[in-house]
Amino acid sequence: MERIVLHVPKMYADHHVQAVRNTLLQMDGVEEVIASSAFKRVIVGYDPARLQPSAIEESLRAAGYGPGEEWELPSPPEGKDDNSPWFKLIQRITETNMLDLQMSGDFRKY
Amino acid sequence: MSRYIATAAIRGANRIVKEADDLFHKTLEELGPDKPIQFPNTAYYLPVILGFTGIEVAKVGDLGPVLEVAKSLLHPVPGEQTWLPYLGETLDCGVATLFAEEAIEGLRFARGEQPERIPGLQLTGTSFTSPDAGEGGNGGYANGPIDDIQLRSWGIQLVDGRMPGFAAIVGAAKSNQAAVQIIRELQQRNILIFLSGNVNGRSIIHQLMEEGVEMGYDTYIVPFGTDTISAIYALGFATRAALTFGGLKGGQFREILLYNKYRTFAFVLALGEVDDLKYATAAGAISYGFPAIADTVIPQILPTGVTTYEHVISMPFDDIEGKDDAEKARRLVQRCLEVRGVKVKITEVPIPVPYGSAFEGERVKRADMRIEFGGKNSRAFEYLKMSPLDEVEDGKIEVVGPGFENIEVGGYMDLGIVVEVAGRKMQEDFEPVLERQIHYFINGASGVQHIGQRDIAWIRISKAATDKGFNLEHFGKILHARFHSDFGTIVDKVQVTIITEPELYAKWLAEARKAYDFRNKRMAEMTDESVDTFYSCILCQSFAPNHVCVISPERLGLCGAYNWLDCKASHQINPTGPNQPIVKGECIDPVKGYFTGVNEYAKQASHGTVEQVSMYSIMENPMTACGCFECIMMLIPEANGFMVVSREDPSMTPTGMTFSTLAGMAGGGLQTPGVMGIGKYFLVSKKFIRADGGFKRIVWMSSFLKESLAEELKAVCEREGDPDLLDKIADERVATTVEELLPFLEEKGHPALTMPPLF
Numbered sequence: 086m087e088r089i090v091l092h093v094p095k096m097y098a099d100h101h102v103q104a105v106r107n108t109l110l111q112m113d114g115v116e117e118v119i120a121s122s123a124f125k126r127v128i129v130g131y132d133p134a135r136l137q138p139s140a141i142e143e144s145l146r147a148a149g150y151g152p153g154e155e156w157e158l159p160s161p162p163e164g165k166d167d168n169s170p171w172f173k174l175i176q177r178i179t180e181t182n183m184l185d186l187q188m189s190g191d192f193r194k195y
Numbered sequence: 196m197s198r199y200i201a202t203a204a205i206r207g208a209n210r211i212v213k214e215a216d217d218l219f220h221k222t223l224e225e226l227g228p229d230k231p232i233q234f235p236n237t238a239y240y241l242p243v244i245l246g247f248t249g250i251e252v253a254k255v256g257d258l259g260p261v262l263e264v265a266k267s268l269l270h271p272v273p274g275e276q277t278w279l280p281y282l283g284e285t286l287d288c289g290v291a292t293l294f295a296e297e298a299i300e301g302l303r304f305a306r307g308e309q310p311e312r313i314p315g316l317q318l319t320g321t322s323f324t325s326p327d328a329g330e331g332g333n334g335g336y337a338n339g340p341i342d343d344i345q346l347r348s349w350g351i352q353l354v355d356g357r358m359p360g361f362a363a364i365v366g367a368a369k370s371n372q373a374a375v376q377i378i379r380e381l382q383q384r385n386i387l388i389f390l391s392g393n394v395n396g397r398s399i400i401h402q403l404m405e406e407g408v409e410m411g412y413d414t415y416i417v418p419f420g421t422d423t424i425s426a427i428y429a430l431g432f433a434t435r436a437a438l439t440f441g442g443l444k445g446g447q448f449r450e451i452l453l454y455n456k457y458r459t460f461a462f463v464l465a466l467g468e469v470d471d472l473k474y475a476t477a478a479g480a481i482s483y484g485f486p487a488i489a490d491t492v493i494p495q496i497l498p499t500g501v502t503t504y505e506h507v508i509s510m511p512f513d514d515i516e517g518k519d520d521a522e523k524a525r526r527l528v529q530r531c532l533e534v535r536g537v538k539v540k541i542t543e544v545p546i547p548v549p550y551g552s553a554f555e556g557e558r559v560k561r562a563d564m565r566i567e568f569g570g571k572n573s574r575a576f577e578y579l580k581m582s583p584l585d586e587v588e589d590g591k592i593e594v595v596g597p598g599f600e601n602i603e604v605g606g607y608m609d610l611g612i613v614v615e616v617a618g619r620k621m622q623e624d625f626e627p628v629l630e631r632q633i634h635y636f637i638n639g640a641s642g643v644q645h646i647g648q649r650d651i652a653w654i655r656i657s658k659a660a661t662d663k664g665f666n667l668e669h670f671g672k673i674l675h676a677r678f679h680s681d682f683g684t685i686v687d688k689v690q691v692t693i694i695t696e697p698e699l700y701a702k703w704l705a706e707a708r709k710a711y712d713f714r715n716k717r718m719a720e721m722t723d724e725s726v727d728t729f730y731s732c733i734l735c736q737s738f739a740p741n742h743v744c745v746i747s748p749e750r751l752g753l754c755g756a757y758n759w760l761d762c763k764a765s766h767q768i769n770p771t772g773p774n775q776p777i778v779k780g781e782c783i784d785p786v787k788g789y790f791t792g793v794n795e796y797a798k799q800a801s802h803g804t805v806e807q808v809s810m811y812s813i814m815e816n817p818m819t820a821c822g823c824f825e826c827i828m829m830l831i832p833e834a835n836g837f838m839v840v841s842r843e844d845p846s847m848t849p850t851g852m853t854f855s856t857l858a859g860m861a862g863g864g865l866q867t868p869g870v871m872g873i874g875k876y877f878l879v880s881k882k883f884i885r886a887d888g889g890f891k892r893i894v895w896m897s898s899f900l901k902e903s904l905a906e907e908l909k910a911v912c913e914r915e916g917d918p919d920l921l922d923k924i925a926d927e928r929v930a931t932t933v934e935e936l937l938p939f940l941e942e943k944g945h946p947a948l949t950m951p952p953l954f
Contacts, residue, residue, distance in 0.1 A: 097210055098472030099366075099393045100422035106396045120395055122470035158213050 086116050086130045089138045091152040093145065094125050101150065108148040112136065197494040198273055200507065201281035204478040205272050207471030208288035208295075211424075212265050215295035215302075219258050222302045228256025232301040236342035236845045238855035239435050239445075241297045243427060246434035247290065249446025255305055258298050265294040286501065289478025296427040296476065300340075310339030311420040316404060318418075319411030319558055337400070337420045338411070340428040343855040344842050345412050346435055349387070350823035351734070351754045353436065353459075357552055358385050358415075359537050360460030363429040363480070365392035366467035367399050369490070369512050369520060374402035376524035377464075379641075382415060382553035384532070384539040391419040391426040394467030413556025423472050426463075433459050433483055439822040440739050442863025456484025456503065462535040463487040464527075481506055488531045503536050542680040545672050547664040548641045555638040559655040566599040566661070568610035569653035576650035577612040578707035579630035587617040589688035592671030596696030599656075599667065610654065610667075611694035611703050614674055618687040620767055627714050628764045629682060636677040637670060649711050650704065667693045684768040721748040721759070723810070723882060727779055729793060730762030733800055734773040735821035741804040742821040742864035743797050745777065749882040750810060754823040755874035787812045787886040805866055812886035813837065814953060817871045822862035824872025826900065828884075829857060832954075833933045834940055836894035836947035837884070841875060844897035846927040849936045875900060879907045881914075887953065890915050891946045895936060898926040917946060 096105055102120045105127055109118045114136030119128040129141050142152050222230070231254050232241070239245050241252045244261050252258055268291035270284040303309040317334040352358035362381050368374035381388050390400050390410075398421040403410060410416040419425040437443050437454040455461070463480050465473055469489055477487040486502045489509050496506035510530055517523035532539065544550040569575030602608055616629065630648070637645040642660025646653040656665060671691035678689045694700045723729075725748065732744035732752050744752050751758040757765070762774040780792030788810025797808045801819070809816045813828055826841045829850050840854045847853055861872045877883055878900070883890055890911050901908065901921060912920040923943040930936040940948055 097207060098423055098470055100424055102393065103396055103422065118396075121468055122472070123468035156210050156213065158209055 087133050088117075088128055088130050089141065091127050091129065091142065091145065092125060093120075093127055093150050093152055094155045095150050096120065096122050096125050096127065097156075098122050104148060105145065105150050108144055108150070109141065112141070112144055115141070197496055197507070198281065199494045200474055200478075200496065201285045202273050203469075203471045203474040204285050204292075205270055205281075205288045205475075207473075207475030208292045208478075209269055209272070211292050211295040211299075211472055211475060212262070212269060215265070215298045216262050218299055218302050219255070219262055222255050222305060226255060226305060228254060230255045230305050232257070232305045234301070234304065234340045234342075234431075236344055236853075236855055237340065237435070238343060238853070238857075238859050239431075239438055241301050242431040242434040242438070243293050243297045245445040246438060246443075246451045247294070247446075247448040249444070251445070252298075252301060255302065258301065261294055261298060265291040265298075268294075282501075285478050286482050289475060289480070289482055292472070292475040293427060293430055293479040296424045297431065299424055300427055309420075311337040311422075311425065313337050313400060313404075313418070313421065316400065316410070316418065319409050319413040319556060337418045337425070339419065339425075341412075341417060341432050342845075343435070343439070343858065344845065346432065346439060347823055347842055347858065350440060350821070351756050352385070352552075353440075358387060359539055360462075360535070361387035361389055361429065361432070362462060362464055362531065363389045363391070363426055363485075364399055364464045364466060365423055365426050365473060365476075366465055367392075367394040367397045368402060368466045368524070371402045371406050373512070373520040373524040374399050374466075375406050375408060376521040377466075377528055378403060378408060378416060379549050380525055380528040383549055383551035384537075385415070385552040386537070386539075388416045389419055389426070389429040389432070390416065391421070391429070392423045392465075392473070393421045399466060409557060411556075413558065415553040415556075423470075423476055426476055429461070430480060430483060433461060433485075439858065439862060440735065442739055442741075442865070452483055456501075459483075459485075460535050460537040461485045462531050462537075464531055465489040465491075467491065469493050477507065486534050488527075488534055490527060505534050508534050542676055544639070544676045546640060546669040548643070548660050550639050550641065550673070552635070552639055554641045554643075555635060557638075557641065557644060559642065559644040559657045561605065563657045563659065564605055564655050565658045566602055566605075567607040567653075567655045569647065569651070570607070570655075573607040573609050574650065574704075575610040575612075575652040575654055576704055576707055577614070577630065577633045577648065577652050578703065578710065579614040579616060579626055579633065580710065581621050581623055581626055582615045582617050584617045584619075584688065587615050587688040587690045589690065590675055591690045592668055592675065592693070593691070594667050594671075594693045594695070595699055596694060598695070599661075604658065608695060609697070609700055611692075611700050611707075612652075612670060612674075613692045613694065613703055613707075614678070615690045615692070616678065616686045616688065618685050620685040621687075622685075622767075624717075624760055625685060625764045625767075626710070627718075628760050629678065629686070632677070632681070633674065636673055639677075640665070640669070640673060650707060667695070682764075682768060685764065723747045723749045723788075726759075729777045729779060729790075730759060730766060731775045731777055731796060731800060732757055732762060732773055733775075735823060736773070736800075739821035739862065739864045741801045742819045743800045743805065743808075744821075745793055745797065745808060745810065745818060746774075747810060747882075749880045751874045751876055753818075753820055753825065753872045753874050753877075755825040755876065756823075758876075784809075787815060788882065801864065804864060809886065811882050811884060813871045813884050814868050814887050817866060817868060819864045819866055820861050820872030821864065822858065822872075824858075824861065825875045826873050826878075826897075827854060827857045827861045828871045828873055829861075830869035830953065831894060831933065831936070834894040834936055834945075834947060835950060835953055836892040836945075837887075838895035839873075839878065839893060839897065839900060841897040841900045843899045844927060846897075847931040848927070849895055849925075849930055849933045851932070875904060876907075878904065879911050888947070888950050891917065891920065891950065892953075893924055894940055894945055894947050895925045895930065898928055901926060920946070 102122050105120050114132045117130030268287040400418040419428045433455045437451040441454045487507050490512040493509045515523040642657035644655045675689045729747045748759045765774040777796045778792045779790045783789040794807045797805045807816045923945045925939045
């Protein structure tokens with residue numbers, strides 16, 4: 086048995102682990118599948134006499150889990166300026182006032 | 196705030212919302228916007244979404260606005276350079292995750308993909324009269340969401356602390372031994388267990404199935420599904436607890452979250468690796484005040500704030516001290532309880548099998564049975580009597596007659612359990628109250644099943660329990676320990692005799708029957724007029740803050756769990772507890788049941804919400820309800836009468852609402868004339884809605900009630916002077932609309948049609 090390690094970024098949760106395992110375990114020649122949604126990696130143990138790694142990758146691609154393929158997300162939401170205190174707070178904190186740092190001695194506690 | 200956790204949770208949230216959106220559009224295209232979406236037997240639509248937004252999702256098209264709200268809560272993944280306090284963004288994303296997960300499960304229901312299929316999984320039911328019932332059923336499915344009926348039936352245990360909270364377990368344990376031990380530890384503390392998720396395709400559900408652990412409502416172990424998305428049902432349960440018992444409405448998200456933070460002791464236990472979606476879901480759970488504990492190495496969030504203590508704890512399983520996985524699992528559970536601040540009282544019961552309320556619903560099937568007492572082939576009775584202090588030797592447990600060692604496996608024998616108690620505060624009236632506890636106490640042992648009471652008790656012991664050394668003497672040990680622990684205030688000494696010797700058995704059985712007969716007559720003689728004190732029950736105020744139950748000899752509590760004698764005993768046990776005496780005072784109206792003392796107490800204990808309470812009327816100042824009621828009564832104006840629907844009945848009623856929908860109107864401590872929550876045995880009381888015409892006003896009743904109370908209701912009909920009255924009352928088999936109901940009543944000549952108008 087030989088093993089390959091594939092990076093599957095779309096496998097970010099355990100329902101994808103089930104889908105990936107179901108896909109691979111149905112293939113003739115696949116002997117072992119260890120899929121990790123935390124590391125987004127799948128280790129496939131296969132019989133090289135019956136299966137080529139390219140077929141494994143192709144099968145994953147057909148199931149929607151192509152190695153290296155990222156999710157196509159809508160453009161990630163940017164910092165939303167809705168005038169709420171929360172966003173005002175963020176803006177205030179992102180720019181550190183050096184004077185604040187210099188002034189932040191023990192005496193400020195009193 | 197951990198940047199790593201924030202990044203993973205926000206990333207997971209963005210992806211799952213995208214997945215939900217994709218599935219929504221796909222379903223919209225395939226099934227159309229009007230395809231109904233419904234979790235089974237709930238009036239709360241998709242509860243998390245309802246709780247947060249007030250949106251009632253009933254069909255696929257309704258999910259569009261919900262997903263827009265979810266998208267609006269999303270934030271970008273934290274940048275590489277500038278580090279921010281990400282808590283607010285992470286919690287927002289957590290809530291967006293919950294919306295997406297619930298939307299996905301709703302869509303899966305619409306597509307016929309839920310509950311999840313798990314071959315080989317058999318769940319234990321909720322109620323049965325024979326341990327052999329339901330064997331060989333279809334099975335093969337995870338539980339899916341918990342229905343309203345079960346939520347309500349657990350209500351009283353959730354409020355009185357017997358069930359301190361729930362553990363949402365996600366993933367798979369390191370070994371089967373660890374999985375079983377984690378579950379047993381939680382069961383012994385009566386903590387509800389919700390299971391979901393997997394690691395490399397293997398879930399804790401599979402581990403428990405392999406180890407033969409019984410799952411289902413009866414054992415407090417509810418398998419939701421094998422992916423993390425199904426963990427949403429746990430938060431749906433929490434939301435519905437706030438809506439059901441807290442009297443909150445959809446959209447009051449702040450109140451719902453605070454309610455859960457302070458009243459529901461729940462936590463998330465992540466077993467195995469934690470991926471982006473698990474982080475995102477945990478972020479959603481943290482909004483409810485539920486911390487997350489992982490048995491792997493992950494970053495921690497220790498400061499308190501949204502949760503009462505730590506937010507996220509890592510306790511790598513391999514680093515836990517302990518000689519084996521079982522001991523490590525025990526320590527892991529202890530840590531979980533510390534983090535959530537769950538206070539659990541455990542009674543040490545010196546028997547060789549695990550013990551706790553979570554084993555009460557366990558079934559011992561014939562194939563697994565070592566021995567049986569009672570049932571078809573033999574007889575078993577139990578009798579508790581009060582004796583003088585000097586005649587009882589505390590802790591004495593005697594087995595008179597042969598044990599079951601010589602009986603063949605799967606055999607049966609006669610058994611008598613005689614408990615003699617003594618105590619300065621003990622009263623003869625408490626005998627039946629305490630005797631009824633034998634059922635619960637004995638059932639708490641793992642591998643022992645108890646059904647019935649008095650001389651129709653039916654006990655089974657499993658082979659597994661006897662293999663561990665369980666024998667007849669252990670019944671005595673259980674009873675001695677539990678009576679001291681639960682009733683120590685009124686019971687000073689407990690002595691138990693287990694009888695299998697035929698001559699002595701016959702002697703005690705005769706004495707027990709005499710006592711049963713005496714108690715029956717005493718109960719029948721006890722009326723509201725014969726006492727000067729009623730009792731309150733404000734146990735449920737921890738959940739329904741303005742509700743007050745007034746319990747009289749002829750009106751038991753609406754949950755069915757407390758009658759007047761129970762309350763009297765409870766008050767003796769805990770004089771400052773939830774059952775306080777209410778001196779009736781002057782009777783203002785004997786027909787409607789107005790008493791000065793009751794009114795004063797109700798006003799004060801309901802914090803001014805209730806001015807007056809009528810004990811015997813549903814139409815004028817009816818008693819309020821928390822949410823634990825066994826039945827709901829409601830006016831059907833067209834029929835000039837009332838219907839009674841039981842919580843076991845999921846069918847439609849002539850009011851156009853199911854039990855679950857009606858419950859929203861009847862609960863929460865509000866007085867609504869024409870609607871009332873009641874205990875089912877109130878139906879047979881002479882005082883049952885006496886001011887409104889009594890039992891003759893019932894025009895519709897769940898068939899479950901007709902069947903389960905057949906004998907008692909027959910007697911009521913005879914007492915009312917109409918022996919055929921029960922046949923004149925419709926049920927869900929003949930009428931689920933008013934249009935169907937009226938011709939039925941006319942055809943049968945129901946008396947309500949000719950009674951004076953109700954208003």
